[in-house]
Amino acid sequence: MTMLVELPSRKTVPLDILELEVTGGCQLTCTHCLSSSSPQGTHGAMTPADWESVVTEAAALGIPTVQLIGGEPTMYPQWIPLTQLALTLGLKVEIYSNLFHVRPQWWDVFSQDGVSLGTSYYSDRAEKHDKITGRPGSYHRTRFNIQHAVSLGIPIRAGIVDVLDGQRVSEARAELLEMGVTRINTDRARAVGRASIPGQSPTLDEMCGRCTRGRAAVLPNGDLAGCVLSRNFPAGNVREQRLADLLSGPAWADLSARIPLPARGACGPDDSDACDPSNNACDPTDD
Numbered sequence: 522m523t524m525l526v527e528l529p530s531r532k533t534v535p536l537d538i539l540e541l542e543v544t545g546g547c548q549l550t551c552t553h554c555l556s557s558s559s560p561q562g563t564h565g566a567m568t569p570a571d572w573e574s575v576v577t578e579a580a581a582l583g584i585p586t587v588q589l590i591g592g593e594p595t596m597y598p599q600w601i602p603l604t605q606l607a608l609t610l611g612l613k614v615e616i617y618s619n620l621f622h623v624r625p626q627w628w629d630v631f632s633q634d635g636v637s638l639g640t641s642y643y644s645d646r647a648e649k650h651d652k653i654t655g656r657p658g659s660y661h662r663t664r665f666n667i668q669h670a671v672s673l674g675i676p677i678r679a680g681i682v683d684v685l686d687g688q689r690v691s692e693a694r695a696e697l698l699e700m701g702v703t704r705i706n707t708d709r710a711r712a713v714g715r716a717s718i719p720g721q722s723p724t725l726d727e728m729c730g731r732c733t734r735g736r737a738a739v740l741p742n743g744d745l746a747g748c749v750l751s752r753n754f755p756a757g758n759v760r761e762q763r764l765a766d767l768l769s770g771p772a773w774a775d776l777s778a779r780i781p782l783p784a785r786g787a788c789g790p791d792d793s794d795a796c797d798p799s800n801n802a803c804d805p806t807d808d
Contacts, residue, residue, distance in 0.1 A: 534768050538586045538615075539579045540738035540749050543572065543597040548621055550634045550655035553684050553710035555750055558592035565741020569762075571760060575739055578764045580610035588639070590749060592741075601630055608635050615639050620666035621659050628673060637676035640667060644689045645696040653684050664700075670806040671701040677723060678704035692761025713750055723753045733776055737768065747776055754779075 545562030547554070556562075579587055587607050594600050595618055607614045616631065617639035631638055640663065643650045650660035670677045679702050683690050690707060697705050713723045732747030739745055744755035745767045756772040767773055 523583055529607040534582045534584065536584045536737055537735040538588055539584050540588045540590055540736065541572065541575065542590050542738060542740045543594050543600060544750055545741055546596040547592040548656060549619055549659060552653055553682055555714040558750065562592050565596055566760065567741055567743050570744065572603055575759055575764055576603060576607050577610065580612055582765055586613040586615065588615040588617055594618055595627065602632060604636065608633060619662045621656065623666050631670065631675050632673055638670055639678050642679045642681055642693055642697055643684065645692040646689060649685060649688055657661060667702060668697045668700050677702055681705065681707045682710055683707065684710050711750060725754060725780050727781050730781055732780050747780060
């Protein structure tokens, strides 16, 4: 069904993507998960109407892409209507899923023009991948669904986070390439969420340097962050103020000024997706 949405006047902001962390629920319990997602995670304080308002305002602000992330975004009951709303408004949508569980009818959603997939992959060995995700069988299920997405021509990228000694990161990358995945990013586990250093709070020095620079994130409680990785440093809340006001406000400017620039060459010379905070997200799904 086509939705008719009236947009306010457009005002361009310097963001390429707005990450929407729609849930803290996940079937997995990844050892490095930045949001500490789990099967016990909740959808937070944001209502469906809140998320719809954020997506509508993102379109009005000229932000070209939204990313649904979590936790596992497909565990959020309204993820499909939210995707459809974004597409109706002319936005591109990336669904960052662990691809652990995909209902047959979801492939039609993933196959729409303007939709792409992101996922995480850890090793070419099932026992190592499953040790990181905390879920036996996750390697085989994610691998199967990656192959199916490629066979359907769905744009897909993968992130590999280096977590364990002997994880076989280079072999995992080679396996992804063999499956037909050509957009592959690698990163280290960063001290946020479950990867936090005991007794220490996360610091902005631990960020990759891209937070607030072309991206922003809205968390399940409505907090606006520079990205999902910088969740401990909110610059306001979209349930209390308009997104446009927050992005043009002093708290956002202060946050951006405090985040160290990425080290030269740290993100790879030819890969604009490298150092993507979503690579460090707990790969989401199951119900």
